[in-house]
Amino acid sequence: MSLIGEVKFEFMRDLGAPALMRLGKAGKKRARRPADPHFGPPLKCAARLKQIMTRHYFLARYAPGARPVAWVTSGAPVELLRVLGYYTIYPENHGALCGAARMGSRLCEEAEKKGFSQDLCSYARIDLGHFFSGQTPAGRLPKPDLLFASNNICQTVLYWYKALAHYLKVPFILFDTPYNYGSINEADIDYMVAQAKEMIPTLEKVARREFNEDRFKEVLDLAKETSLTWGRVLATMKQKPAPMTIFDAFIHLAPVVSLRGLPVALAYYQLMLEELEQRVERGVGAVVNERKRLMWDNIAIWFKVREFAKIFAAHGMNFVAATYTNAWAETIHYLDSADTWRSLAKAYSLVILNNNLNHRLGLMENMIKDYAVDGLVVHSARSCKPYSVGQYDMRRILMERLNVPSVVIEADITDSRHYSEEQARTRLEAFFEALED
Amino acid sequence: MSDRRQDYLRSQKALGRHVLGVFPALYPRELAWAMNSLPVEIWDPPLAGAQAHGHLQPYICSVVRLGLELILSGQAELCDAFLFPHTCDSIQNLASVVHDYIGQERPCYFLYHPKAPVGPSARAYYLEQLKRLAGQMGDGLEPLTDERLARAVAQGQEIARLTAELYAARAEGGLATGAGEFYRVLRRGEWLWPEDHAAELGALLAAGRHAATRPRKNPGPRIILSGIVPNPPEVLTLLDELGAAVAHDDLLGCGRRLLFTPSQASDPWVALTEQYLSLPPCSTRGDSIVARRDRILELASASGAKGVIFLLVKFCEPELFDAPILAEELKTEGLAVLPLEVELNQGLSGQTATRVEAFLEMLG
Ligand code: SF4
Numbered sequence: 001m002s003l004i005g006e007v008k009f010e011f012m013r014d015l016g017a018p019a020l021m022r023l024g025k026a027g028k029k030r031a032r033r034p035a036d037p038h039f040g041p042p043l044k045c046a047a048r049l050k051q052i053m054t055r056h057y058f059l060a061r062y063a064p065g066a067r068p069v070a071w072v073t074s075g076a077p078v079e080l081l082r083v084l085g086y087y088t089i090y091p092e093n094h095g096a097l098c099g100a101a102r103m104g105s106r107l108c109e110e111a112e113k114k115g116f117s118q119d120l121c122s123y124a125r126i127d128l129g130h131f132f133s134g135q136t137p138a139g140r141l142p143k144p145d146l147l148f149a150s151n152n153i154c155q156t157v158l159y160w161y162k163a164l165a166h167y168l169k170v171p172f173i174l175f176d177t178p179y180n181y182g183s184i185n186e187a188d189i190d191y192m193v194a195q196a197k198e199m200i201p202t203l204e205k206v207a208r209r210e211f212n213e214d215r216f217k218e219v220l221d222l223a224k225e226t227s228l229t230w231g232r233v234l235a236t237m238k239q240k241p242a243p244m245t246i247f248d249a250f251i252h253l254a255p256v257v258s259l260r261g262l263p264v265a266l267a268y269y270q271l272m273l274e275e276l277e278q279r280v281e282r283g284v285g286a287v288v289n290e291r292k293r294l295m296w297d298n299i300a301i302w303f304k305v306r307e308f309a310k311i312f313a314a315h316g317m318n319f320v321a322a323t324y325t326n327a328w329a330e331t332i333h334y335l336d337s338a339d340t341w342r343s344l345a346k347a348y349s350l351v352i353l354n355n356n357l358n359h360r361l362g363l364m365e366n367m368i369k370d371y372a373v374d375g376l377v378v379h380s381a382r383s384c385k386p387y388s389v390g391q392y393d394m395r396r397i398l399m400e401r402l403n404v405p406s407v408v409i410e411a412d413i414t415d416s417r418h419y420s421e422e423q424a425r426t427r428l429e430a431f432f433e434a435l436e437d
Numbered sequence: 438m439s440d441r442r443q444d445y446l447r448s449q450k451a452l453g454r455h456v457l458g459v460f461p462a463l464y465p466r467e468l469a470w471a472m473n474s475l476p477v478e479i480w481d482p483p484l485a486g487a488q489a490h491g492h493l494q495p496y497i498c499s500v501v502r503l504g505l506e507l508i509l510s511g512q513a514e515l516c517d518a519f520l521f522p523h524t525c526d527s528i529q530n531l532a533s534v535v536h537d538y539i540g541q542e543r544p545c546y547f548l549y550h551p552k553a554p555v556g557p558s559a560r561a562y563y564l565e566q567l568k569r570l571a572g573q574m575g576d577g578l579e580p581l582t583d584e585r586l587a588r589a590v591a592q593g594q595e596i597a598r599l600t601a602e603l604y605a606a607r608a609e610g611g612l613a614t615g616a617g618e619f620y621r622v623l624r625r626g627e628w629l630w631p632e633d634h635a636a637e638l639g640a641l642l643a644a645g646r647h648a649a650t651r652p653r654k655n656p657g658p659r660i661i662l663s664g665i666v667p668n669p670p671e672v673l674t675l676l677d678e679l680g681a682a683v684a685h686d687d688l689l690g691c692g693r694r695l696l697f698t699p700s701q702a703s704d705p706w707v708a709l710t711e712q713y714l715s716l717p718p719c720s721t722r723g724d725s726i727v728a729r730r731d732r733i734l735e736l737a738s739a740s741g742a743k744g745v746i747f748l749l750v751k752f753c754e755p756e757l758f759d760a761p762i763l764a765e766e767l768k769t770e771g772l773a774v775l776p777l778e779v780e781l782n783q784g785l786s787g788q789t790a791t792r793v794e795a796f797l798e799m800l801g
Pocket residue numbers: 092121122123124153154155156157299353383384385386387413
C-alpha cells in the first residue's frame with residue numbers, strides 16, 4: 001500500500017465523501033416523486049442507506065493503493081478479510097444495482113459478445129460485461145488484489161470467479177463448503193476450518209498485514225450482532241400491518257451483505273429497527289389497507305421491484321417475508337467468538353442455498369405460519385439454478401400441506417430479456433383471484 | 438452378453454448384485470463393485486422429457502432433465518438405489534428433488550468432493566468422504582472389507598490401463614476404429630461389470646490395432662472432442678463419414694474421468710484418493726482454465742490434432758463458463774475451434790452438420 005494512496009483515501013473519506021453526501025442531499029430535495037396513495041409514509045432511514053452505499057462505492061475508487069481490495073461473493077466469510085483491512089466489493093450487489101438501474105441486459109450483452117452464453121447467471125454476465133466494457137452505474141469499480149468466493153450459494157461463483165481470476169491475474173481463494181444433503185458432520189467442519197486456516201497466509205500476503213485473533217473475535221461479534229439486528233428488522237413484519245415490505249427489505253439488505261463486520265452496518269440496522277418499532281407502535285403500515293400478506297421465494301426481479309411493489313400494494317397485498325432476505329439472518333447467529341473457526345464454518349455452510357430442499361421447505365412452512373402468510377409468489381429465476389431447481393415441487397407440497405395459493409413468475413434477476421410482461425400479468429391476475437376466493 | 442442394458446441388468450441382479458443408478462460425474466466405481474453392486478450411470482438416456490417438465494424449469498440442462506425423466510417414467514425400476522456426486526448446482530438440487538420431493542422410496546446416497554483450488558485439506562477430506570459414502574451404502578449391501586476394496590481398485594486400474602492404451606493407440610494413429618465404435622464400447626463401461634468391460638476393451642484394442650496395419654486411404658483431419666459426453670451420437674457418425682479422426686478427448690464422461698494415474702498405494706482408500714486427485718483438469722471440480730488449456734495443447738501436439746470441437750450442452754454452467762476462455766486461448770496457440778451448442782439426443786441440425794463439414798474442410 002502506498003503513502004500517496006493512503007493520504008488520498010483518507011482525504012476522500014474525511015472530506016470528499018461528506019461533501020458528496022451534502023450535494024446528494026441537495027439534489028434529492030429537487031427530485032421528489034409524488035406519493036403513491038397505496039403506500040404508507042416512506043422509511044426515513046432510506047436516506048441514510050443511500051448515503052452509506054453511495055459513500056461505499058465512491059470511496060472504493062480511492063481504495064487501490066490505500067487498502068487491499070477484494071471482490072467477494074455474498075456468502076463468503078468476509079470476517080476473515082475484515083481482520084486484515086480489506087476494502088470489499090460485492091459483484092452480486094453491483095449486479096443488483098445494475099439490474100435496478102435497468103442496465104442489466106446491456107452489460108450482459110457485453111459478456112455475450114465475448115462468447116459467454118446468454119444462459120449463464122446474469123450477475124456473472126454483468127460482472128464480466130462490466131470488466132470488458134467498464135460500464136457501471138456506480139462510477140468505477142476498483143480493480144481487486146484478490147478474489148474471494150464461497151460456493152455456499154452456488155457453484156456458479158466458482159466458475160465465474162475462476163474466469164475473473166483468469167482475466168485479472170490476481171489470486172483467487174475459494175472457501176469450499178460441503179453441501180448439506182442431510183447433516184453437516186465433524187469431518188465437514190474440520191475440512192472447512194482447515195481450509196480457512198490454509199488461506200490466511202495468502203490473505204496476509206496480499207494485505208501485507210498479520211492476521212490477529214483478537215481482532216477476529218471482535219469482527220465476529222460485530223457481524224453476529226449485525227445479522228441479529230437485521231433479523232429483528234425482518235421480524236417487525238410479523239406485525240399487522242407490517243411496517244415495511246419485502247421490497248424495502250430487498251433494498252435495505254445491502255449493508256448486511258456488503259458491509260457486514262463493519263460498525264456502520266450495525267449502526268444502520270439499529271437506526272432502522274428503531275424507526276420500524278415506532279411505526280409498529282403507531283400502527284403505521286407500509287401498505288395502506290393491508291388485506292393479504294405474501295411471501296416471496298428467490299432473489300428479486302431487480303428491474304421490476306418498484307413496479308411489483310405498486311401492483312401488489314394497489315391490491316392491498318403486502319409481501320412480509322422472503323427466503324432471500326432471511327438468508328442473512330438465518331445462520332450468522334452461529335458465529336461465536338469463543339469458538340471462532342468452527343462457528344464460522346457452521347454459520348457459512350448452513351445457509352439456505354447450501355442446504356437440502358427439505359430444509360428449505362421446513363423453513364418456508366415456518367415462515368408462512370410465523371408471518372401469517374396468505375399466498376406465495378415464486379420467482380423462477382433463470383439465472384439461479386440452486387435457488388430455482390425444486391421450486392415447482394416445493395410449491396405443490398406447500399399447497400398440499402398448508403393450502404397456500406401460489407404463482408410462479410418465470411423471469412430473471414437482472415436480465416429483462418427473459419421477462420414477459422404478458423405472461424406475468426396473466427399469471428398474477430389468476431393469482432389475485434385465487435387469493436380472494 | 439446382452440447388448441440391451443435392461444437385459445444385462447436383470448442378469449446381474451440374478452447373480453445377486455444390487456444395481457446403483459449413478460448420476461454424473463466423478464465417483465469411485467470401485468466402492469460399488471467392492472460391495473457387489475453394479476453402478477449404472479445415468480448421463481443421457483434416450484427419452485423425451487415429458488414428465489420432468491412438471492418438475493424442472495425449461496432452463497435446466499438435458500442431463501438433469503433426462504435423468505429425472507428416467508426415474509419418473511419408471512424406467513429406472515431396476516435401480517435399487519441412487520448415487521448423486523456433487524457435480525454442479527443442477528445435479529445438487531436434483532439429488533434433493535429425488536430424495537425429498539417426488540416420493541420415490543429408494544435410498545439416495547451423496548458424494549461431496551472438494552472443489553479447486555484444492556489445498557492440502559482436500560486430500561484428507563476426500564478420503565473421509567469415501568468412507569462416509571461406504572458407510573451410507575453399507576445397509577443392504579455386502580460388507581466392505583479392505584481386501585474386497587483392494588480387489589476392486591485393481592479391477593479399476595486394469596480398466597484404466599486398457600483405456601489408456603486405447604487412447605494412446607488412437608492418438609498415435611495405431612487404432613483404426615471409428616469414433617462411433619470407439620465411444621460405443623468405451624461407454625458400455627457405464628453399466629457393465631468390470632470384467633465384462635475389460636474383455637470388450639481388450640477386444641476393441643486388438644481389432645483396432647489389427648485394422649490399423651492395413652493402409653488407409655486419405656486419412657482425414659485429426660481433432661479433439663471436448664464437452665460432457667459424445668452426444669448427439671450423430672456427431673460421431675458424421676465425423677466417421679467425413680473421414681475425420683478423433684485423436685483424443687476432453688470429455689467429462691470419457692477422458693476427463695477415465696484417464697487417472699493408477700496409484701501404487703497399498704491402502705485402497707489412499708489409492709482411490711490419489712487417483713481422484715490425479716484426474717485431468719475438469720470444469721466441474723473448478724480446476725483452472727489454464728490447466729485445462731495446457732492439457733488440450735499437450736494432447737493436440739502428441740496426437741497431431743489440429744482442431745477442437747466443443748459439444749456444449751445447453752445450460753451446462755461449468756462448461757459454458759470455461760468454453761469462451763478456453764476457445765480463445767486455444768486459438769491463440771494455433772488450434773482451430775468449433776463450439777457447438779447441443780441438446781442431448783436431439784440429433785444434428787442440417788446447419789450444424791454443415792458447420793462441422795466446413796470446419797473439417799478448413800483443417801484440410
Ligand atoms: S444468482 Fe444464483 S447462480 Fe447467480 S451468483 Fe447468485 S446464487 Fe449464484
